[in-house]
Amino acid sequence: MDSPMLHAAGVIDGCTARVVDADRVATVASRMPAEPDLIDTADVFGLLADPGRLRLLLALTEGELCVCDLAVVSGLSESAASHALRLLRAHRVVSVRRAGRMAYYRLDDAHVRMLLDLAIAHTEHTEAVHPERGKAADPELDPE
Numbered sequence: 001m002d003s004p005m006l007h008a009a010g011v012i013d014g015c016t017a018r019v020v021d022a023d024r025v026a027t028v029a030s031r032m033p034a035e036p037d038l039i040d041t042a043d044v045f046g047l048l049a050d051p052g053r054l055r056l057l058l059a060l061t062e063g064e065l066c067v068c069d070l071a072v073v074s075g076l077s078e079s080a081a082s083h084a085l086r087l088l089r090a091h092r093v094v095s096v097r098r099a100g101r102m103a104y105y106r107l108d109d110a111h112v113r114m115l116l117d118l119a120i121a122h123t124e125h126t127e128a129v130h131p132e133r134g135k136a137a138d139p140e141l142d143p144e
Contacts, residue, residue, distance in 0.1 A: 001133045021035040044091055046120070052076050057107065057116055060094065 035042070047053055055074040059065060065073070071081040085105055088094040093112055097104045107113050 025086075040091070044093060047088060047091055047093060048115070050084070052080065053088060055082060056084055056088070056105075057093070057112070058120075060105060060107045061113060061116060064097065064104045066102055066104050070105065 032038075048057070052074055056070055056076070059070055059073045067078055067082050067085065070076075070085070071078040074081060076084065085096075086093060089096060089105075092108050094105050097106070097110045107116075
């Protein structure tokens with residue numbers, strides 16, 4: 001039998017006994033989205049993982065903005081903002097309205113806003129531990 005991994009924080013990782021609940025596994029597997037939908041969803045989360053794109057999206061929670069305004073508020077160049085917006089538009093995260101030579105961007109739908117609101121609410125009420133960034137934020141989780 002495999003031995004469980006014990007982390008420095010005293011947390012056991014892994015199953016202590018290899019028993020598969022076939023009914024439960026079948027139920028969960030039957031509710032799993034189709035592979036193309038999983039890939040598209042992972043792509044959206046990947047787009048949200050970039051701080052510059054995230055700043056653009058958070059700015060758009062305040063309403064429609066042009067590329068120039070988005071570049072200023074996000075700290076990106078107009079070229080970088082435009083490129084990021086093209087990626088976000090291709091994944092249906094933002095949509096665009098054209099007025100002459102101007103392009104105004106907005107969040108594509110309420111789902112995108114909910115995703116952003118939930119992510120921000122989550123980070124505001126939790127203190128993340130970032131082992132890749134150095135010391136843990138919670139001294140109880142830092143073994144040193």
